Amino acid sequence: MSDITKQSLSELVENIKGKKLSSSEVTKAFVERSEKSKELNAYITEDYANALNKAKKFDEKPNLDLKLPGIPMAVKDLFCTRDLRTTAGSKILNNFVPTYESTVTQNIWNDGAILMGKLNCDEFAMGSSNETSFFGNVQNPIDKNLVPGGSSGGSSSAVAAQLTPITIGTDTGGSIRQPASFTGTVGLKPTYGSCSRYGIVAFASSLDQAGPMAQNVKDCALLQEVISTYDEKDSTSIDFKRNKYSKELTKDIKGKKIGIPKEYRVDDMPKEIEDLWKKGIEYAKDCGAEIIDISLPHTNYALPTYYIVAPAEASSNLARYDGVKYGFRAEGENLIDMYEKTRSEGFGAEVQRRIMIGTYVLSSGYYDAYYLKAQKVRKLIKNDFDDAYKKVDAILTPSTPSSAFKIGEKTNDPVSMYLNDIFTVPVNLAGLPGISIPAGHDAKGYPLGLQIIGKAFDEQNILNIAYAMEEKINFKNNITDWWIK
Amino acid sequence: MDKVSKNKSEYLINRHDNQYEVVIGLEVHAQVTSQSKLFSTSATKFGAEPNTQVSLVDAAFPGMLPVINEYCVKQAIKTGIGLKAKINKRSVFDRKNYFYADLPQGYQISQFKDPIVGEGKVILDMPDGQKEVGIERLHLEQDAGKSIHDLDPKNTFVDLNRSGVALMEIVSKPDLRSPDEVNAYIKKLRSIMRYLGTCDGNMQEGSLRADVNVSVRKKGSKGFGTRCEIKNVNSIKFMQLAIEFEANRQVDLIEDGQTIDQETRLFDTKKNETRSMRSKEDAHDYRYFPDPDLLPLEVSDDFIENLKSEIPELPDEKKKRFIEKFKLSPYEANILVSDIETSNYFENVIKKSDVKLATNWIIGELFAALNEKNLEITESPISAGNLSKLINLIKDGTISGKIAKTVFEQMMEGDKDPQKIVEEKGLKQESDPKALEALIDKVIDDNRDKATEYKSGKVKLFGFFVGQVMKVSGGKANPQLVNEILKKKL
Numbered sequence: 001m002s003d004i005t006k007q008s009l010s011e012l013v014e015n016i017k018g019k020k021l022s023s024s025e026v027t028k029a030f031v032e033r034s035e036k037s038k039e040l041n042a043y044i045t046e047d048y049a050n051a052l053n054k055a056k057k058f059d060e061k062p063n064l065d066l067k068l069p070g071i072p073m074a075v076k077d078l079f080c081t082r083d084l085r086t087t088a089g090s091k092i093l094n095n096f097v098p099t100y101e102s103t104v105t106q107n108i109w110n111d112g113a114i115l116m117g118k119l120n121c122d123e124f125a126m127g128s129s130n131e132t133s134f135f136g137n138v139q140n141p142i143d144k145n146l147v148p149g150g151s152s153g154g155s156s157s158a159v160a161a162q163l164t165p166i167t168i169g170t171d172t173g174g175s176i177r178q179p180a181s182f183t184g185t186v187g188l189k190p191t192y193g194s195c196s197r198y199g200i201v202a203f204a205s206s207l208d209q210a211g212p213m214a215q216n217v218k219d220c221a222l223l224q225e226v227i228s229t230y231d232e233k234d235s236t237s238i239d240f241k242r243n244k245y246s247k248e249l250t251k252d253i254k255g256k257k258i259g260i261p262k263e264y265r266v267d268d269m270p271k272e273i274e275d276l277w278k279k280g281i282e283y284a285k286d287c288g289a290e291i292i293d294i295s296l297p298h299t300n301y302a303l304p305t306y307y308i309v310a311p312a313e314a315s316s317n318l319a320r321y322d323g324v325k326y327g328f329r330a331e332g333e334n335l336i337d338m339y340e341k342t343r344s345e346g347f348g349a350e351v352q353r354r355i356m357i358g359t360y361v362l363s364s365g366y367y368d369a370y371y372l373k374a375q376k377v378r379k380l381i382k383n384d385f386d387d388a389y390k391k392v393d394a395i396l397t398p399s400t401p402s403s404a405f406k407i408g409e410k411t412n413d414p415v416s417m418y419l420n421d422i423f424t425v426p427v428n429l430a431g432l433p434g435i436s437i438p439a440g441h442d443a444k445g446y447p448l449g450l451q452i453i454g455k456a457f458d459e460q461n462i463l464n465i466a467y468a469m470e471e472k473i474n475f476k477n478n479i480t481d482w483w484i485k
Numbered sequence: 486m487d488k489v490s491k492n493k494s495e496y497l498i499n500r501h502d503n504q505y506e507v508v509i510g511l512e513v514h515a516q517v518t519s520q521s522k523l524f525s526t527s528a529t530k531f532g533a534e535p536n537t538q539v540s541l542v543d544a545a546f547p548g549m550l551p552v553i554n555e556y557c558v559k560q561a562i563k564t565g566i567g568l569k570a571k572i573n574k575r576s577v578f579d580r581k582n583y584f585y586a587d588l589p590q591g592y593q594i595s596q597f598k599d600p601i602v603g604e605g606k607v608i609l610d611m612p613d614g615q616k617e618v619g620i621e622r623l624h625l626e627q628d629a630g631k632s633i634h635d636l637d638p639k640n641t642f643v644d645l646n647r648s649g650v651a652l653m654e655i656v657s658k659p660d661l662r663s664p665d666e667v668n669a670y671i672k673k674l675r676s677i678m679r680y681l682g683t684c685d686g687n688m689q690e691g692s693l694r695a696d697v698n699v700s701v702r703k704k705g706s707k708g709f710g711t712r713c714e715i716k717n718v719n720s721i722k723f724m725q726l727a728i729e730f731e732a733n734r735q736v737d738l739i740e741d742g743q744t745i746d747q748e749t750r751l752f753d754t755k756k757n758e759t760r761s762m763r764s765k766e767d768a769h770d771y772r773y774f775p776d777p778d779l780l781p782l783e784v785s786d787d788f789i790e791n792l793k794s795e796i797p798e799l800p801d802e803k804k805k806r807f808i809e810k811f812k813l814s815p816y817e818a819n820i821l822v823s824d825i826e827t828s829n830y831f832e833n834v835i836k837k838s839d840v841k842l843a844t845n846w847i848i849g850e851l852f853a854a855l856n857e858k859n860l861e862i863t864e865s866p867i868s869a870g871n872l873s874k875l876i877n878l879i880k881d882g883t884i885s886g887k888i889a890k891t892v893f894e895q896m897m898e899g900d901k902d903p904q905k906i907v908e909e910k911g912l913k914q915e916s917d918p919k920a921l922e923a924l925i926d927k928v929i930d931d932n933r934d935k936a937t938e939y940k941s942g943k944v945k946l947f948g949f950f951v952g953q954v955m956k957v958s959g960g961k962a963n964p965q966l967v968n969e970i971l972k973k974k975l
Contacts, residue, residue: 080547088547093547096547098546098547098548099541100541100546102548197548197550199549201548202547202548202778204777205777205778206777232552233550233552234550234552235550235551235553235778235779236780312774313777315772316582316591316592316774318591319582319591319592320545320547320589320590322584322591324586324589325544325545325546325589326546335585335586335641339584362772362773362774363772364772367772367773371774
């Protein structure tokens with residue numbers, strides 16, 4: 001039984017389709033492992049009994065033509081799930097049970113998967129270490145007291161620890177790729193408009209994008225194929241021809257031109273990261289890619305731009321959590337008092353910080369200096385990528401400027417925390433797809449990731465490059481199950 | 486056509502030796518006629534049970550996203566065309582952020598910098614000629630829900646049926662100069678939108694409300710005074726009262742050597758006065774920014790051209806046609822085109838009957854009768870067809886104008902065929918000269934003394950004889966023939 005949870009998604013699908021395993025056996029294995037792994041605190045809400053029932057039902061009448069036949073899966077708690085509590089990691093939604101389903105999760109269930117529970121995340125996806133969650137820290141299975149990254153920290157921890165064969169996260173400034181990098185897993189942030197935002201608790205609408213998180217590139221491609229659909233319910237969803245990502249996956253990337261942006265060589269970048277990047281370049285060459293030096297001149301402005309645009313949108317998106325209609329309410333003397341108490345008690349410190357930043361940059365007299373200017377810079381950043389893609393097919397960078405850090409290490413230093421997103425944020429600002437793949441370990445043995453950034457709608461290309469490099473890198477995660485007593 | 490003249494109004498406020506002019510601009514909120522809301526599929530029916538027309542989007546549930554209703558966009562563009570305005574092919578939806586219990590999203594989706602419709606104009610027919618009022622812009626926005634404060638001593642109830650309903654905010658230039666012009670402006674705007682079918686203009690149901698900006702300045706001065714905005718006034722009468730009060734208040738302040746604070750005021754409909762709601766310093770900072778959930782709205786030339794082809798004849802054009810084709814006076818034409826139902830009624834009546842008579846009967850008898858019964862033209866007990874028949878009975882001499890009024894009164898009791906009324910009650914006009922001669926002979930015979938007086942030069946008595954003949958005939962004698970025969974016989 002224990003080897004079931006060690007199987008990749010692709011193996012599980014094959015075994016269920018080949019009737020070597022039933023959905024019940026698979027679901028039971030992941031539920032049992034999840035139950036033994038409470039110390040990781042990866043789950044906010046468990047739905048094991050329902051999952052086992054659904055698996056049983058699936059086995060009674062298995063539809064083996066589906067892409068995810070009877071596959072159990074836990075998802076980030078930012079996706080609204082019908083009849084199952086959805087908190088966004090916040091006290092303010094502690095009691096919120098949606099009557100509706102997000103498009104992305106609906107696509108997953110339509111293709112046969114079974115919901116096991118909701119995974120921990122930073123509150124409203126605001127954070128890079130999962131430490132802002134109202135439901136507590138998540139442990140990185142790599143090492144005790146190590147953060148799993150964020151905001152999709154429950155998701156990265158659960159995939160790395162094999163509590164779920166695969167999962168989905170959301171990525172606004174790196175929230176899929178950074179935790180993937182910190183846990184030695186694969187995470188894809190698709191092109192903006194590729195996956196519907198309908199039913200995903202909004203953080204920053206112009207940046208938010210759902211994407212798959214997996215143990216390998218092939219699994220990632222398969223899940224992307226399932227979740228990426230055009231959706232009329234999301235006005236920013238884009239109707240483009242989507243590839244059959246898993247079927248079209250190839251390791252043949254000969255002659256692909258891969259750009260190396262000099263601006264990503266940031267000051268104080270640890271040598272380990274520099275070395276990893278160099279190694280990555282060698283792997284890419286080994287795969288037959290051509291390496292080209294490029295420039296993305298406005299990279300330095302990406303982080304400050306992001307920390308204006310994202311909080312601005314967040315400050316408005318989170319206005320609906322006011323205690324009036326649903327969610328947490330603190331009683332007050334009058335309406336204003338109720339608002340103030342509800343939002344002071346219902347939101348954590350980081351969320352409040354970002355609401356204040358966002359309110360400030362949008363306020364009269366500051367709008368032009370901050371928000372408007374940030375939008376202009378955002379356009380310049382996008383132009384940088386457009387120029388670069390005249391010369392190259394994809395861009396290779398490190399995923400993060402460091403490996404995972406200790407819980408509590410950066411909680412009192414928000415700027416240092418924000419710097420974690422330095423390599424991932426420009427991709428969101430430009431609306432491009434980016435994938436993080438594990439590529440090595442630092443001196444402490446913690447995983448490090450490389451990021452491949454693609455042209456808009458070119459997920460297939462970066463998946464192919466990742467697939468080819470994955471084989472050369474031959475990464476192995478050292479997970480000792482230290483949390484299982 | 487009347488001559489267009491600007492600022493011809495005579496509404497002035499006199500204090501001591503000074504004359505003040507009132508400068509008024511309106512922000513009209515017109516509810517778009519549409520089955521569903523601006524960004525959701527919920528129904529918009531007025532008067533539904535509270536919170537029965539609310540979708541997850543309207544109630545701002547987590548993860549819910551707005552999707553623009555194409556029909557509402559068409560309605561706004563049509564209205565823009567009706568206002569002779571520039572249609573902006575690219576417009577942007579912004580978020581206007583503020584907290585209130587009946588605003589579930591915590592922001593209203595509106596259009597701030599780039600509205601869907603730009604500058605246009607509306608022509609008013611004032612007693613002293615026409616006046617052009619400039620339109621600054623028209624934009625689409627969501628309505629908020631409704632807070633109900635008087636159902637419970639401690640709690641406020643919220644009804645979200647209206648939340649997300651599409652509104653057009655139509656902003657005029659500060660071109661209005663009197664309460665009468667405001668009255669004419671609102672009525673004209675309403676008329677245009679009702680012609681277009683883009684807003685029902687029902688003020689009782691809140692489909693049309695306005696924020697009124699008022700300032701005063703000494704007559705002849707070019708600059709503008711400090712303005713005050715009177716929020717959310719929902720009847721023309723109240724707008725006029727509010728303007729009168731507010732203009733006088735401002736004049737008093739100036740005469741008293743004080744300054745006017747730019748502020749938002751409320752009109753108290755019980756005391757007929759305005760009072761301060763919030764000063765400029767307390768004004769909300771709405772933190773407008775483009776709604777990232779919605780892409781900029783782009784419409785093609787074809788889209789606009791197709792809508793243009795759907796635009797019906799509008800009041801100004803219809804008026805022109807009525808004057809040119811039917812030789813109506815501008816006054817008559819104005820009345821008949823003021824709303825589309827009246828003009829339709831008129832055109833139906835004149836399909837088969839005399840224009841001049843129809844005009845007089847509609848503007849005169851029919852309007853008076855409807856007014857008395859407090860009915861709209863659409864509720865008229867007399868159908869256009871039957872009024873047309875009545876007019877033909879007059880025209881062909883079957884009945885006299887006087888008898889026609891009797892028939893008309895009976896028609897008002899229920900839509901009866903006038904022909905039948907005439908036949909049943911024997912009201913047909915007597916136009917047989919022989920019969921009339923016999924009648925007249927009898928009247929002369931019965932009044933020999935008067936006849937002698939007449940013949941000796943007392944010509945005033947002619948009227949007496951006409952009256953006698955009419956009386957004897959029961960009003961049915963053809964007056965024209967009576968005149969002719971009487972003259973001969975006397």
